[in-house]
Amino acid sequence: MLLNVIDILSQYWELFLIGQYPHGPLGGLVNTLILASLALIIAFPLSVLLAVARTSPYGIFRHPVTVWVYVMRGIPLIMIIFWTYFLVPSLIGRNISGFTTMLCTLVLYQSAYLCEIVRGGLQSLPAGQTEASRALGLGYFRTMVFILLPQALYNSIPSLISQFISIIKETSLGYIINAQEMTFAANQVNNQLLVKPFEVYFILAVTYYLLCFGLTQLAQWFERRIDTKRQGDALIAT
Amino acid sequence: MIIFSKVNKWYGEYQALVDVNAEVKKGEVVVVCGPSGSGKSTLIRTVNRLEDIQGGQILYNGHDVYGVDSNLNTLRSRVGFVFQNFNLFPHMSVLDNITLAPTKLKGLNASYVKTKALELLDMVGMSHKANAYPNQLSGGQQQRVAIARALAMEPPAMLFDEPTSALDPEMVGEVLSVMKSLAKEGMTMMCVTHEMNFAREVADKVWFMDAGRILEVAEPETFFQNPTHPRAQSFISDIRA
Amino acid sequence: MSQFTQGLEKVLQGDYLDIILRGIKMTLELAALSWLLAMVIALSLVVIRLTNHKVAVAAVAGYVSYHRNIPTLVQLMLWYFGISSLFPYELQMWLVDQNAEFIFAAIALGLCQAAYFSEDIRSGMRAISSGQTEAARALGFGYLRSMRYIILPQGIRNALPSLINHTILLFKNTSLAMAIGVVELTYATREVENYTFLTFQSYLVCTLVYLFFSLLLMFCGAIFAKKLNKVYAR
Numbered sequence: 180m181l182l183n184v185i186d187i188l189s190q191y192w193e194l195f196l197i198g199q200y201p202h203g204p205l206g207g208l209v210n211t212l213i214l215a216s217l218a219l220i221i222a223f224p225l226s227v228l229l230a231v232a233r234t235s236p237y238g239i240f241r242h243p244v245t246v247w248v249y250v251m252r253g254i255p256l257i258m259i260i261f262w263t264y265f266l267v268p269s270l271i272g273r274n275i276s277g278f279t280t281m282l283c284t285l286v287l288y289q290s291a292y293l294c295e296i297v298r299g300g301l302q303s304l305p306a307g308q309t310e311a312s313r314a315l316g317l318g319y320f321r322t323m324v325f326i327l328l329p330q331a332l333y334n335s336i337p338s339l340i341s342q343f344i345s346i347i348k349e350t351s352l353g354y355i356i357n358a359q360e361m362t363f364a365a366n367q368v369n370n371q372l373l374v375k376p377f378e379v380y381f382i383l384a385v386t387y388y389l390l391c392f393g394l395t396q397l398a399q400w401f402e403r404r405i406d407t408k409r410q411g412d413a414l415i416a417t
Numbered sequence: 418m419i420i421f422s423k424v425n426k427w428y429g430e431y432q433a434l435v436d437v438n439a440e441v442k443k444g445e446v447v448v449v450c451g452p453s454g455s456g457k458s459t460l461i462r463t464v465n466r467l468e469d470i471q472g473g474q475i476l477y478n479g480h481d482v483y484g485v486d487s488n489l490n491t492l493r494s495r496v497g498f499v500f501q502n503f504n505l506f507p508h509m510s511v512l513d514n515i516t517l518a519p520t521k522l523k524g525l526n527a528s529y530v531k532t533k534a535l536e537l538l539d540m541v542g543m544s545h546k547a548n549a550y551p552n553q554l555s556g557g558q559q560q561r562v563a564i565a566r567a568l569a570m571e572p573p574a575m576l577f578d579e580p581t582s583a584l585d586p587e588m589v590g591e592v593l594s595v596m597k598s599l600a601k602e603g604m605t606m607m608c609v610t611h612e613m614n615f616a617r618e619v620a621d622k623v624w625f626m627d628a629g630r631i632l633e634v635a636e637p638e639t640f641f642q643n644p645t646h647p648r649a650q651s652f653i654s655d656i657r658a
Numbered sequence: 659m660s661q662f663t664q665g666l667e668k669v670l671q672g673d674y675l676d677i678i679l680r681g682i683k684m685t686l687e688l689a690a691l692s693w694l695l696a697m698v699i700a701l702s703l704v705v706i707r708l709t710n711h712k713v714a715v716a717a718v719a720g721y722v723s724y725h726r727n728i729p730t731l732v733q734l735m736l737w738y739f740g741i742s743s744l745f746p747y748e749l750q751m752w753l754v755d756q757n758a759e760f761i762f763a764a765i766a767l768g769l770c771q772a773a774y775f776s777e778d779i780r781s782g783m784r785a786i787s788s789g790q791t792e793a794a795r796a797l798g799f800g801y802l803r804s805m806r807y808i809i810l811p812q813g814i815r816n817a818l819p820s821l822i823n824h825t826i827l828l829f830k831n832t833s834l835a836m837a838i839g840v841v842e843l844t845y846a847t848r849e850v851e852n853y854t855f856l857t858f859q860s861y862l863v864c865t866l867v868y869l870f871f872s873l874l875l876m877f878c879g880a881i882f883a884k885k886l887n888k889v890y891a892r
C-alpha cells in the first residue's frame with residue numbers, strides 16, 4: 180500500500196500541487212492556499228466593520244448585522260455556495276468561475292464567523308478600558324479605533340489562525356462546483372486511476388492534515404505568547 | 418476512636434509528619450492548632466486517606482485505615498469530613514447534596530433519606546433553603562449545609578479542616594454554634610481551627626503542632642495559661658498580641 | 659411577484675413537496691444518528707483520556723488531531739470511496755444493499771464530530787475545581803461513581819455552549835453527505851430545482867428549513883444557558 184502511495188505521488192504530484200498548470204488552469208494545493216488566503220484577507224476587514232456595527236449602540240447598525248450573522252451561522256456552506264453560484268451571475272450579468280464563486284462564498288460565510296470572534300474580543304476587554312478612554316475625552320470612534328480594537332485584535336490572533344484553518348478545510352467544498360483546488364485535483368487523479376481510491380484519498384487527507392496541523396501549532400504558540408503577556412500585564416496591574 | 422501511632426509522611430523529600438502519636442477518644446473534641454505549614458491539614462487528611470502515609474498506623478473506629486483489607490470507599494463513607502471551602506456540588510440543590518451519598522452509597526430508601534436530610538437541615542438552621550442551589554447561599558450557609566451533608570452518612574466521628582477560615586467574620590459564629598451543638602450531643606470531633614475561643618469553650622484536648630510533630634497535648638485551660646513547650650508559648654503570645 | 663408565488667406554490671406541492679419532505683427526514687435522521695454516535699465516542703474518549711495512561715492519552719490526542727485537521731468532506735470521501743474499497747467484497751456488496759451512502763455518512767460525520775465533542779467536554783471538566791473530586795472521595799464515592807454523579811454532570815454543563823455550537827455545525831454538515839449521494843435536504847432541493855428550474859424558490863425553501871432548525875437549536879441552547887446561569891453561576 181505504501182508503495183502504491185509513493186507510486187501515485189511520483190506520478191501525480193504536480194496535479195496535487197498545482198493542478199494542470201501550466202497546460203491548464205492553476206489548481207491543487209497552491210490554489211487551495213491562494214483561495215483560503217484571499218478569503219481571509221478580504222473577509223477580515225469586513226468582519227471588523229461588522230463587529231463594530233454589531234456592538235454599536237445604534238440599532239440601525241446593530242440589528243441588520245445581527246440578522247446577517249445568525250443567517251450565515253444557520254445555513255450550511257453548500258447552500259451558500261449554491262446561492263452565490265445562482266445569484267452573483269444574475270446580479271453582475273456574466274458567468275463567474277468556480278474559483279470566484281468559492282471566494283465570494285467564503286468571504287460572505289467567514290465574515291459572519293470572524294465578526295463573532297472580533298466581537299468576543301471586544302466584549303472580553305475590561306469595561307475600565309472604555310471608561311478610562313472616555314474619561315480622557317476620546318469619543319466613541321476614537322476609543323474604538325485607538326483603544327479597543329488594537330487590544331481585541333491582538334487577543335484574537337489565535338482564533339484568527341484557527342479560523343484560517345477552517346477556511347482551508349472549507350475550500351474543499353469547491354470540488355462540488357468544480358473549483359480548481361486540491362480536493363478537485365484528487366478527484367481528477369482518482370478518475371484517471373479508478374482502482375486505487377483509498378491511496379488517493381489517503382494522500383489528500385494527509386496533505387490537509389500536515390497543513391492544518393502545522394497551523395494549529397502556530398496558533399498554540401501565539402496563544403502561549405499572549406497568555407504570558409497578559410500575565411505580565413496582570414502583575415503590573417496589581 | 419482515632420489512634421495515630423508513629424505516623425510518618427513525606428512529600429517527596431519533605432517530611433510533613435514526623436512520628437505522630439496521638440489519640441482522639443470516643444466523644445472527645447480535639448482541636449488541632451499550630452502555625453501555618455505545620456502539617457495540620459496533612460494530619461487530618463490522613464484519617465480518610467485523602468493523603469497517604471509512608472510509615473506508622475492509623476486506627477479509625479477499630480479499623481486499620483491503611484490495612485490491606487480495608488475498603489477505601491467504605492472507610493471514607495464512615496468519616497465525616499468538612500472542608501475549608503465547603504465543596505458543595507454546585508449542580509445539585511441543597512437537599513440533593515445531602516441525600517446523594519445515603520441513597521447512592523447506602524442504597525437507602527429515598528423518602529426516608531429525605532426526611533432525615535430535612536431534620537439535619539433543621540438542626541443546622543437551613544431547612545428554609547432546602548431547594549436552593551449552593552451559589553445562592555452565603556459562605557456560612559454553605560458550610561452549614563456541608564456539615565449536614567457529612568452528618569447524613571451518620572459517621573461515628575467528624576473531621577473539620579479549618580471550617581471557618583474562608584468565611585467573612587460575621588458568618589463565623591453561625592458555623593461555630595452548629596459545631597458546638599454537635600459537640601454537646603457527644604459527637605467525636607477532630608477540628609483544625611484558628612478559633613481559640615472555640616477551643617477554650619468546647620475542646621476536651623488541644624494538640625499543638627509544629628514542623629510535622631505534635632509538640633503538646635493538653636486541656637485547653639492548661640494549654641492557654643501554661644503552655645510547656647517553648648514553641649507553644651511563643652504561638653500563644655503571638656495570638657494574644 | 660405573482661410569478662414568484664406561483665413558483666413557490668409549485669415547489670411546495672405534490673411530488674416536489676414529497677421530495678423535499680423526504681429530504682428533511684433524511685437530514686434529521688442522519689443528524690440524529692451521527693450525533694448519538696459522536697456523543698458515545700466522545701464520552702469514551704474523555705474517559706479513556708482520564709486514565710492518564712501515556713499510550714491512551716496519546717491515542718486520544720491523535721484521534722482528535724486527525725479529525726480536526728482534515729476537512730469533513732474529505733473524511734466522507736475517504737470513508738465512502740477509500741476505506742470501503744478495502745473491505746472484503748461480500749461486505750461491500752452487503753453494504754450497497756443496506757444504503758451504504760447513509761451508513762458511511764453517519765460514520766464519518768459521527769467520528770469527526772466526536773473529536774469536537776470530546777474536546778468540549780474535556781475543557782468543561784478542566785474548569786471543575788479539584789475540591790469537587792475531593793469532596794466526592796471524602797463522602798466515599800469511588801472513581802466511577804464520582805465521575806457519574808459529580809464530575810461528568812458538571813463537565814457537561816460547563817461544556818454546553820460549545821456542545822450546542824458543534825451540534826449546529828454537525829446539523830449543517832449533514833449537507834456534505836450529498837457529495838457521496840445521500841438524498842438529504844440539499845440533494846433533494848437540487849433534484850426539485852432540476853425538474854422545475856425554479857432555482858430561487860427551491861433554494862429559498864431549503865434555506866428556510868435549515869435556518870429554522872439551526873435557530874431552534876440556538877434558541878434551546880440560549881434558554882438552557884440562561885436557566886443554568888441562574889442557579890449555577892460560579
Ligand SMILES: Nc1ncnc2c1ncn2[C@@H]1O[C@H](COP(=O)(O)OP(=O)(O)OP(=O)(O)O)[C@@H](O)[C@H]1O
Pocket residue numbers: 428431433452453454455456457458459460
Ligand atoms: N501536595 C503537597 N506537595 C508538597 N508539599 C506539600 C503538599 N501539601 C502540603 N505540603 C507541605 O506540607 C507542609 C504541611 O502542609 P499543611 O497543609 O498540612 O499545613 P497546615 O498546617 O494545614 O497549614 P495552614 O494553616 O496554612 O493550612 C507544608 O510545608 C506544605 O508546604
Ligand SMILES: [Mg+2]
Pocket residue numbers: 457458459579
Ligand atoms: Mg491547612
